[in-house]
Amino acid sequence: MSDTQVSRYEADELGFFGEDWGGRFMPEALVAALDELTDAWRDAMADPEFVAAFEKICREYAGAPSLLYHAERLSAQVGARVLLKREDLNHTGAHKIRNVLGQALLTQRMGKPRVIAETGAGQHGVASATAAAYFGLDCTVYMGAVDTRRQALNVARMHLLGAKVIPVESGSATLKDAINEALRDWVASVDQTAYLFGTAAGPHPFPSMVRDFTRGIGDEARQQCLDQYGVLPDAIAACVGGGSNAIGLFAAFLDDDSVEIHGFEPGGDGVETGRHAATIHAGDTGVLHGARTYVLQDEDGQTVESHSISAGLDYPGVGPQHAHLAAIGRATYAPVTDAQAMDALALLSRTEGIIPAIESAHAIHGGLEVARRLGAERGPDATVVINLSGRGDKDMGTAIEWFGLGDPDKVTAEPVGDPDTDPRAEDAEA
Amino acid sequence: MSTNPSTSTAFDTARAEGRAALVGYLPAGFPSVEGSVEAIKVMVDAGCDVIEIGMPYSDPVMDGPTIQAAAQQALEGGIRTTDLMRVVEAVAATGAPTVVMTYWNPVEHYGGSRRTGRSGVELFAADLASAGGAGLITPDLTPDAGGEWIAAADEHDLDKVFLVAPSSTPERIAMTTAACRGFVYATAVMGVTGARTTTSDLAAPLVARTRETTDLPVGVGLGVSNGDQAAEIASYADGVIVGSAFVRALLDHPDDLPGGLRALRALTEDLAAGVRRA
Numbered sequence: 001m002s003d004t005q006v007s008r009y010e011a012d013e014l015g016f017f018g019e020d021w022g023g024r025f026m027p028e029a030l031v032a033a034l035d036e037l038t039d040a041w042r043d044a045m046a047d048p049e050f051v052a053a054f055e056k057i058c059r060e061y062a063g064a065p066s067l068l069y070h071a072e073r074l075s076a077q078v079g080a081r082v083l084l085k086r087e088d089l090n091h092t093g094a095h096k097i098r099n100v101l102g103q104a105l106l107t108q109r110m111g112k113p114r115v116i117a118e119t120g121a122g123q124h125g126v127a128s129a130t131a132a133a134y135f136g137l138d139c140t141v142y143m144g145a146v147d148t149r150r151q152a153l154n155v156a157r158m159h160l161l162g163a164k165v166i167p168v169e170s171g172s173a174t175l176k177d178a179i180n181e182a183l184r185d186w187v188a189s190v191d192q193t194a195y196l197f198g199t200a201a202g203p204h205p206f207p208s209m210v211r212d213f214t215r216g217i218g219d220e221a222r223q224q225c226l227d228q229y230g231v232l233p234d235a236i237a238a239c240v241g242g243g244s245n246a247i248g249l250f251a252a253f254l255d256d257d258s259v260e261i262h263g264f265e266p267g268g269d270g271v272e273t274g275r276h277a278a279t280i281h282a283g284d285t286g287v288l289h290g291a292r293t294y295v296l297q298d299e300d301g302q303t304v305e306s307h308s309i310s311a312g313l314d315y316p317g318v319g320p321q322h323a324h325l326a327a328i329g330r331a332t333y334a335p336v337t338d339a340q341a342m343d344a345l346a347l348l349s350r351t352e353g354i355i356p357a358i359e360s361a362h363a364i365h366g367g368l369e370v371a372r373r374l375g376a377e378r379g380p381d382a383t384v385v386i387n388l389s390g391r392g393d394k395d396m397g398t399a400i401e402w403f404g405l406g407d408p409d410k411v412t413a414e415p416v417g418d419p420d421t422d423p424r425a426e427d428a429e430a
Numbered sequence: 431m432s433t434n435p436s437t438s439t440a441f442d443t444a445r446a447e448g449r450a451a452l453v454g455y456l457p458a459g460f461p462s463v464e465g466s467v468e469a470i471k472v473m474v475d476a477g478c479d480v481i482e483i484g485m486p487y488s489d490p491v492m493d494g495p496t497i498q499a500a501a502q503q504a505l506e507g508g509i510r511t512t513d514l515m516r517v518v519e520a521v522a523a524t525g526a527p528t529v530v531m532t533y534w535n536p537v538e539h540y541g542g543s544r545r546t547g548r549s550g551v552e553l554f555a556a557d558l559a560s561a562g563g564a565g566l567i568t569p570d571l572t573p574d575a576g577g578e579w580i581a582a583a584d585e586h587d588l589d590k591v592f593l594v595a596p597s598s599t600p601e602r603i604a605m606t607t608a609a610c611r612g613f614v615y616a617t618a619v620m621g622v623t624g625a626r627t628t629t630s631d632l633a634a635p636l637v638a639r640t641r642e643t644t645d646l647p648v649g650v651g652l653g654v655s656n657g658d659q660a661a662e663i664a665s666y667a668d669g670v671i672v673g674s675a676f677v678r679a680l681l682d683h684p685d686d687l688p689g690g691l692r693a694l695r696a697l698t699e700d701l702a703a704g705v706r707r708a
Contacts, residue, residue, distance in 0.1 A: 014574065025534050027492050028572050029595035029620055031602065170498050176489060183491040188621035190597070287535045288489065290570075300511045301539025301550070303488040 009254045009321070009330070015204020015291075018328065022320030024203040026290045030183070033190040038205040040110050045212060054105055054213075061134065062097045063090050064216055068224035068385070073351045078368050080375030080382040083233065085221045087245065087389045088356065094390030095217055095245040096127040100196055102213030104131035107194035114138040114189070117196040118182040120147055120175035121311030122154025123394065124198030129163035131196070139163040142181045144174040147311065154394070172305050175315055179289055199242025200319035203290030207247075207319050214248025221385050222252045231383060234374050235260035237367030238387040239359050240333060241277065241313030243322045245389035250331060260332075260374075263322060264366035266308035267335030277306035278335035279318040280326045288317040294326075309338035309398060310358040312390070336362040342402050344368070345392065357390035358398060364388070434562045435527040437589050437612040440479040441647040441668055450664035450705040452477055453649055454698065455531060455673035457484035458517040459509030460500040461680055465687055467520045469680060469694055474526040476695045477702025480669070481521055482567060485514050485532035492533075492569045494624030496674040499681060511536055511554075515561045522562030529589060529612070530558060531567040537579070555582035565589025565612050573609035580609060591615050594640055596632040607644035613669060614640055618652045625655035625674045634666050656697075660704030670705050 015022045024034060044050040058064040067086040075082045087095040100117075107115055115137050119125030125141040132139030141158055145167040148155050158165050171177035179202075186195045200210040218236075225233050236253055238246035240263040253259045268276030276282065279294045286295035288303060296304045296316035308314040325331035336344075341358055344365035349355045356364060367386035374382035392399070400406050444451035454473045458466050470481055486501035486509050493501065514530065522528040540550030540557075558566065565588040571579060573592050583590045589612025594603050597620060607614050618633035619626070633650050640648050649669030654660055655678075660670045679697050683690035 023575055024572075025570050025575055026572070027570055027595070027617075028593045028602070028606065029597055029617055031572060032595075032597040032599060170495070171488065171502070180489050180491045184494070184622045187492070188619075190620065284539070286539055287570075289491075295535070297535070297539060299539075301536040302505065303535075 007255055009325070011204065011208050011321070015208070017321050017324035020285070020292060021324040021327065022204060022207055022291050022293070024290055025287045025292065026203045027187060029187050030190065033186070034203055034205065036110070040106060041205055041209045041212070044106055044109055050105070050109065054102055057101050057105065058098060058216060061091060062101060064098070065220040065224070066090055068221055068228060071352050074348070074368065077351070078371040078375055079380055080371040080384060081229070081380065082368065082371050083225065083383060083385045084354070084388045085217060085249065085385055087217060087387060088354070088360065088391035092127050092130050093393065094123055094127070094357065095214060095248060095387070096124055096198070097130065098216055098248070099198070099210050099213045099244055100124070100127040100131035101134070103194065103196045103209070104135045104137060107137060108135050110194065112192055112194045114140070114193045115196050116140045116142065116182050116185050116193055118142045118175065118178040118198055120144070120178070120314060121394070122147065122151040122158065123312055123390070125163070125165065126154055126157045126161070128196045129158040129161035132163060133161045140185070141165050142168050142178040142185070144172070144178050145169045146173040147175070151311070174305070176289070176303060199244040199315070200247045200321065201242045201289060201291060201293065201317055207291065207321055210244050211247045211251055211321065214244050215251040217245065217248040217387060218250060218252030221249060225383065225385060229383060232256055232259055233383040233385045234378065235262060235370050236385045237262040237264065237363050237370055239264050239313060239362040239389065240280070240318060240322055241266065241310070241315050241359065242317070243319035245387050247319055247321055249385070249387045250325070254330065260370070261325070261330060262366060262370055263331055263333040264336045264362045265333055266310055266313035266362060267337040267340070268307040268309070270337050271335050275307040276335060277308040277314050277316065279316065280322060280333040281335050291320045293320040293323040294318050309341065310362065312357065312359040313362065334366060336365045340365045345399065346403065354388070355392035356388055357392050358395045360387070360389045434559065434564050435522055435525055437480050437527045437529060437564050440527045441613060444479055445668065450667055451479040451647070451649070451669040452660070452702050452705050453480040453482060453651070453669050453671040454478035454676055455482040455484055455671065456676055457486050457497065457500050457504050458514040459486055459504030459507055460677070461503065461687065461690070462507055463509065463513045463517060467517055468687070469691060470517070470521050471524060472691050472694050473676065473698050474521070474524050476698035478526065478698060481526050481528045482531045482671070482673070483514065483517055483521065483528060485511065485530060485536050487533040487536060490533060492622055494622040494674065496625070496677050496681065497623050500677045511540055515557050518558065518563045519561040527564045528562065529565045529567055529591060530563055531569065534568060534571045537566070549578065551578045552582045555586040555588060559586040559588055563588065565591060567591040567615055569593060573606055576609070583611070589613070593617055594636065596620055596636050600639065603639055604643040607640060607646060610644070610646055613647040613649050614644060615671065616640055616648050616650045616667070618650050621652065623652055623674050625678060626653035629653065629659050629662050633663065637667050657700035657704030660701045661707050664705040670701065672701055
């Protein structure tokens with residue numbers, strides 16, 4: 001990955017993608033730390049020993065390369081070749097392990113003994129705690145108090161892995177406030193502490209650095225597609241919250257002009273309801289957490305709370321490189337509602353025997369729509385790679401509630417939770 | 431030239447009196463829009479030389495719990511950026527030089543959006559100047575990212591107060607002070623806002639390093655809560671900046687504005703005496 005050519009999609013020295021997107025809107029007190037991190041990351045990525053060490057841990061500990069799986073029954077349904085990039089099979093069950101292993105390895109190289117992280121549903125927190133345990137680093141995770149209550153199992157995982165978990169009560173007590181609190185910790189502890197940022201957002205160098213650590217997804221998928229099918233895909237698809245799994249997939253294909261690139265944003269109850277997290281589709285240009293990007297905000301530039309059934313996508317900003325790719329038209333971004341995502345979750349479970357994370361189910365829904373269109377236009381050899389960024393075990397509580405699973409009164413020989421029925425409509429009638 | 435009350439004049443006056451200037455911060459809309467005007471007028475009356483009015487923001491990464499709580503209360507009370515301008519106007523009318531301290535997004539988004547082809551920065555600068563404001567303190571905007579603001583501030587004759595920190599390199603301090611107008615804000619600690627029991631040993635060296643690059647006054651903020659601390663900082667800095675302690679005085683008197691104002695007056699007098707006994 002270190003010998004990848006600098007492309008026109010790279011950020012400039014100040015971290016701007018194109019003229020407008022990204023940058024570093026941060027307190028002066030953190031600039032020295034961000035400069036130090038930028039230098040360390042550039043230096044590391046140019047060091048074959050570091051790159052080899054990172055690849056070795058990804059391979060031997062995290063399970064990379066993840067499989068590229070031809071979902072034949074789904075393919076038959078949509079009339080195109082659907083390939084799933086199985087990041088759900090990675091250690092800890094998602095693409096996020098790549099990012100934290102990269103950042104933790106860099107932390108070790110920088111000689112810092114402590115890491116901090118923010119987390120929403122707890123996935124990045126668990127991944128950070130895992131990486132910290134692996135490298136023997138002290139780990140503190142900031143998590144919105146609303147989320148620590150909703151995600152007790154992940155709090156327990158982090159505790160078991162040896163991390164401290166600090167509930168954040170300020171603001172809306174969710175992910176964005178956990179980021180704020182982690183930044184407050186960092187400004188006071190920066191000598192000894194690295195901030196393992198959980199997505200490809202935030203101030204420079206995080207959007208570029210997180211992309212570099214997750215771009216194995218796309219590098220592998222591109223090579224696997226060529227090796228297994230002898231062609232590049234016609235299109236690739238991923239879900240986009242902050243956008244780390246998506247940029248990790250997209251990066252390898254940006255210069256392949258024949259490859260359509262699709263990001264699917266959390267549409268919540270529907271963009272028209274205002275209860276969504278479709279930042280690019282429905283947000284406005286602004287600065288949040290140190291980068292200029294699309295932000296869900298009110299007329300005064302105050303951040304507005306986002307809504308998604310998927311905690312991992314529930315963020316009112318988005319990585320600035322996605323904003324850039326959207327603005328120049330290299331990638332397209334469209335919303336997928338909660339209901340569409342849950343339908344896709346059930347569909348993938350029953351068609352392929354794979355229970356995806358709800359985040360990834362957004363990509364499944366959107367990716368299958370793309371596959372249907374391309375299959376109709378180009379025939380059944382049209383190929384779509386969908387990033388299956390994580391597994392669904394963590395989402396079973398939500399699935400139980402959504403589909404009415406596990407209710408003794410509803411136990412029948414037939415599968416419950418008909419994906420064609422929105423259970424909330426039944427509730428409304430009841 | 432603008433006829434707005436100027437921070438330079440306030441610092442010059444203090445310097446002529448052989449003392450440091452007292453710079454007091456309170457968020458607009460806390461405890462209410464009218465209440466914040468009343469409170470700031472007490473601070474002016476009791477000895478603040480320069481007023482900083484904070485614009486409450488949803489994601490205040492530089493603020494500790496005290497100012498977060500006040501900002502949250504103001505936002506829940508429905509504070510708008512247009513209310514901020516009204517508070518600036520009322521405070522500047524007292525003759526006290528009045529600067530706004532705000533995170534960047536509310537400025538960039540003021541009165542419009544880029545998606546509609548309008549940037550708020552120029553409009554914000556124009557409205558701030560016409561409300562009588564002296565300038566802007568930008569805690570999350572550094573000069574290297576602040577070209578648009580610098581141009582708008584110069585156009586409207588406004589002060590540009592950027593921050594320097596103990597972690598700033600000499601090159602960055604020089605770059606920052608070269609872009610400042612009015613004064614330079616030196617953050618005394620590596621950390622967020624909030625009263626602290628002891629003053630920082632990082633502040634004096636930072637002020638010294640800052641002075642090597644500029645003749646502008648240097649104000650020190652973060653952690654100052656009483657007259658003794660103010661006196662200590664006034665011995666080496668041109669301005670003593672106090673925020674959380676003022677907010678605390680009001681927070682400690684919930685639903686009792688008169689009580690809060692009495693506490694605010696007593697604190698201001700203590701701090702004003704402090705900057706005079708250095």
